[in-house]
Amino acid sequence: MRVPDWIDDTRSSYDTVAVSYADMLRGRLAEEPFQRGILGLFVELVRGRGPVADVGCGPGRITGFLAEAGLDVFGVDLSPGMVAVARRDFPGLRFEVGSMTGLQVADGSLGGVLAWFSLIHVPDEAVPGVLAEFRRVLAPGGVVMIGFHAGEGVRHKTEGYGGHRMNVLVHLRSAARVAGWLAEAGFTVEGELVHRPDPRTEGAFVFAHR
Incomplete structure (x- = not known):
């Protein structure tokens, strides 16, 4: 089966920026109380439910945060370059190359999924x-949390993280739209949060459970 162009483009783009991306974001969470709080809520919701997958984990900084909070967590990323950096920076944690379109995880085996x-x-x-793949791998009662750039439309990102060339589309969506997709996939949506760190930037976070 042919791999879609968007998967190839995402993989190659993040392979290109993996090292600089990790360098630029290292320690950033220490300066972001809102994001730490949102992740802390996810930790409280999922604690004791079983293993957690950080899907699209990049260089592993969020995986590391969740592990420090006491979760049994592992990271999955499409980019081998990102996974290599994550393994370097967090040698005690498990990271795998994989796609959220087809996770190599058994049905109903996870207590949480973070995207x-x-x-x-x-x-x-x-x-x-x-x-549907997230729902497949979650046990009943398992929690999914999705964080994303809020808004409408699509942006073409051609460079980033130190000026490296990239070729990815960034899809902006409203919290209501993502919540609706989750409901259609069979999840029970529990909460929608919006964070505006500055007037031009908006992030959204949707929590749901199977």
């Missing part, structure tokens, strides 16, 4: 399949 600004590169037509 922290990783669904943003998935086109609308592929989102239902990804959410």
Whole structure:
């Protein structure tokens, strides 16, 4: 089966920026109380439910935060370059190369799935399949949390993280739209949060459970 162009483009783009991306974001959470609080809520909701997958984990900084909070967590990322950096920076944690379109995880085996600004590169037509995959791997009562750039429209990102060339589409969506997709996938939506760190930037976070 042919791999969709958006998957190839996302993989190669993040392979290119992996090292600089990790360097630029290292320690950033220490300066972001809202994001730490949102992640802390996810930790409280999922604690004791079983293993957690950080899907689209990048260089592993969020995976590391969740592990420090006491979760049994592992990271999955499409980019081998990102996974290599994550393994370097967090040698005590497990990281795997994989796609959220087909996770190599047994049915009903996870207590939580986190997609922290990783669904943003998935086109609308592929989102239902990804959410169905999240539901498949979660145990009953398992929690999913999705963080993303809020808004409408699509941006073409051609460079980033130190000026490296990239070729990815960034899909902006409203919290209500993502919540609706989750409900259609069979989840019970528990909460929607919006964070505005400055007047030009808006992030949204949707919590749901199977």
